[in-house]
Amino acid sequence: MLTHEAPATSDTGPERRRGGRARRAAGNIAATGAGLFLRRIPAYKLLGEEALAQLEEQADWILAEIGIDFRGDAEALRLFAAAGCEVKGERVRFQPGQARALCATAPAEFTLHARDPRHSVVLGGDHLVLMPGYGSPFVTDLDRGRRYATIEDFRNFVKLAWMSPWLHHSGGTVCEPTDIPVNKRHFDMVHAHLTLSAKPFMGAVTSVSRAEDSIEMARIAYGADTVAEHAVMQGNINVNSPLVFDETMTGALRSYAAAGQCVCVSPAIFGGAMGPVTPAAVAAQTHAEAMAGIALAQLVRPGCPVVYGSFHNTMSLKSGALTFGTPEGNLVTMALGQLARRLGVPVRSGGGQITAANSPDGQAMQDSASAMWATVMSGANQVWHAAGWLEGGLTMGYEKFVMDLDHCGAMLTLASGMEVSADTLTRESYHEAGPGQNFLSTSHTMRHFATANHMPDIAEAGPYESWVEAGCRTAEERANDRWKAMLAAYEAPPMDPAIAEALDDYVARRKTALPDEWY
Template sequence: MENLDANVNQTQNGRARRGRLSRHNTPNDAPVFEGRKIPAYELLDAPSLARIEDQADWILSEIGIEFRGDDIALDLFAAAGATVDGARVRFVPGLARELCATAPTQFDLHGRDPGNTVTLGGDNVVLMPGYGSPFVTDLQAGRRYATLKDFRNFVKLSYASPWLQHSGGTIVEPTDVPVNKRHLDMMLAHLTLSTKPFMGGVTSPERAQDSIEMARLVFGRDFMDRHAVMQANINVNSPLIYDHTMSGALRVYAAANQCVCVSPAIFAGAMGPLSPAAVAAQTLAEAMAGIALVQLVRPGCPVVFGSFHSTMNLKSGALTFGSPEANMTTMALSQLGRRLGVPTRSGGGQITAANAPDGQAMQDSTGAMWATLLSGAHQVWHAAGWLEGGLVMSYEKFVMDLDHCGAMLKMLNGFRTDDEAFGRDAYLETGPGENFLSTSHTLRHYASANFAPATPEAGPYEMWVENGALTADQRAAIRWRQMLSEYQQPEMPNDIGTALSEFVAERKASMPDEWY
């Protein structure tokens, strides 16, 4: 344990922690993402942003936020100057923002392998897989309930990909494990099958504490008291409610100095008014209340201003993703997060309501992902695999999304304008009307000049037919199986692996199976 703790504490001189790609997992010819070079898009001007912030203050002061069943949280708010009436907490204008001020603007999220440590904030971008799907699907086995094997598979795929810098959290729900024990198996998978940062359990304060204790076995209590290695996903029960499960888990992670991501979930017209401005203001209000609680528990604890929002088909009530209204809200929220001074998690990612990894799925996902990355968001959840509004993780779409993640990261990298980039020697080797395919400049850069997707390309029509006329999802099916067959589990000291297994076994033995 001491050896691993020392390894995690190593200072990597000269390494820019930029939500970058792991050198260990990056192919030799893959571009390394070293931080956003394209400026974040500013959708709204300063007066418009100020009006949204004023509306958030109006919500907090006139309507308030309820913290149900959490007397500790209510006492903390009352001591900080908020007005507490039963479960309802109201903040005078400016108070919630003031309480958020101790949260860091930027911080490191440490991986078990220091080479996989990422930075949240600044010009950094961290991508992670989908979250929370109870079902999985693939072309061979079809749609089915997710199992622990599926969960472990997606942890492996996330670790193997150079385009995801984060192992995720509840990538899928392992429904073959009792509800009250799942968090133990999921934590064990994240800690042993990957060395990237991860998320812990939040479905009860006790499960949150189990997650913290398991991480301490790997990273050491002292290290975690000073550094974040994991995150909590705290979903607000929008509109305007934190239940005792979420606020209790929030307090557990905050007390341990681990990153808390506060994520309101507002579906316009259902959990809040229809307009993007109203959704943005309510999201800000709900998030500031949660971030304020984190800082009251432990000033300086790292946080992420999260969001999950979508529009609805107002004729059917079905959720829609990648819509222009939702995408504009994503852009506005990233601006509001920068003004609040904390890293932001996007409301987008590669999300879709499509039922298959088809054209609709990729169109929805591309629209949402473009808006998310151009907005300046620092962390992108649901960057790979999402189908059916989050009900399903698709193996094939996961792989297709990975290719798009890589392409988008290369775009954010920008391009060089130094002497080598202009390739003057190539002109001197050729003449007018001659091609550049065999020049020294081309031979120096052909392997890395253009982004190359990992999913096999179809090729010209005749070649495509000769090779079986495989569609994109069929080619992706070949790729994810190849990735799993080539996966190599990272090493872990035997004593730590044993301690983790014993912890899981003891905790499981201490509780009855609960399936609901």
């Protein structure tokens, strides 16, 4: 049985310094711990009861009339048949309400334990967890331009995520380290998450053996008893929308679920390609696919922690190019937040700071801001792709990453809400500064000046003349300085030397036992 208390033994280490202004600003946010953030504003309710019931009815119709293919996984088909589903060949159909009933054992809220318990997070309820982008094969920066990602890039982004007070999670495949064979790179990625960060992380899902390796590495880092009792990691299970789970994904799903680790089920629907063009149809199909995956996790292990995910947006019906941050995609994000809460499980937003732009320009930031606002307002519990995303996910940008961090801080400040109290109303300030006077030197301002406002690292608020004298530097150029300064100041979180040695030994032995496979 999974429990939700903090692990009894873990490497806490001294508190790490995160950097002046961001740290002071972070202190003004309604957080209950380094990794815990509570939303203080209500989730936006886009749809009423009648519309939500129609979406749920449509999802049930898809599951009963059309069904879901579970390809190449005899054990998944056996589990569904044993649960009373109709299984014909590799097609599984559910009676209306049956998938929802199978999802009922999933927890509405659970703790994802970090190696340093101060960075553990809660998924569900009013909790909000931000994490970096995921899956990009390329990286880019102002110095070297666009190129294939390497393990050095991967480690750099893990370090940047560890240093940021605005990201609560280390991520998963933050970028794809293409300089390591395909069948071995998961060792280096999980090793980086476990040693260069002490925040929660995601393991590999591209084969059952890679999922099992990830779980075993977590057992070394946390202790086997801790992993047996607690969720310490997540696996991202992508649906091959429309309406298909392949054996790679369901095999990884079953591995994580059997080990009691978090399963994130993520349908991927772009209207007009993997589903109909209308937002309502995309929302209903996402709901159907997500319920089917969550149901399988519960059949493997009732009570398995899950996250209802999605990756959706629109596409240009003129060119076929993917588009992000669009109003239609944002509407789906808000509707899915409502559907997941009605299902009673934590929700991962399909948004984040996503864009189709090729550089961190005005389009990129407009797309990202649009998607992120909808994401935060939707009531999402976990936000993927909160930093670094470019080119529809093909590229992780160093400058975009730290520019996005500033916006993450602003969004968390917004989500923390407005405190109304005697202190924030500060009547005494009006006695100190009467009509026609300023409040800069009042005792209230002196007490709160360091934390009163979110203070971004990249934005330029000075006068035009000062900007010109400094060389007319753009936000992207200032961001280039910022990520370099962060990496120069990086300090690794402490780890027991014996655990570090055991991890190194496991990785070396397993990599030696496997031939290099580049494709």
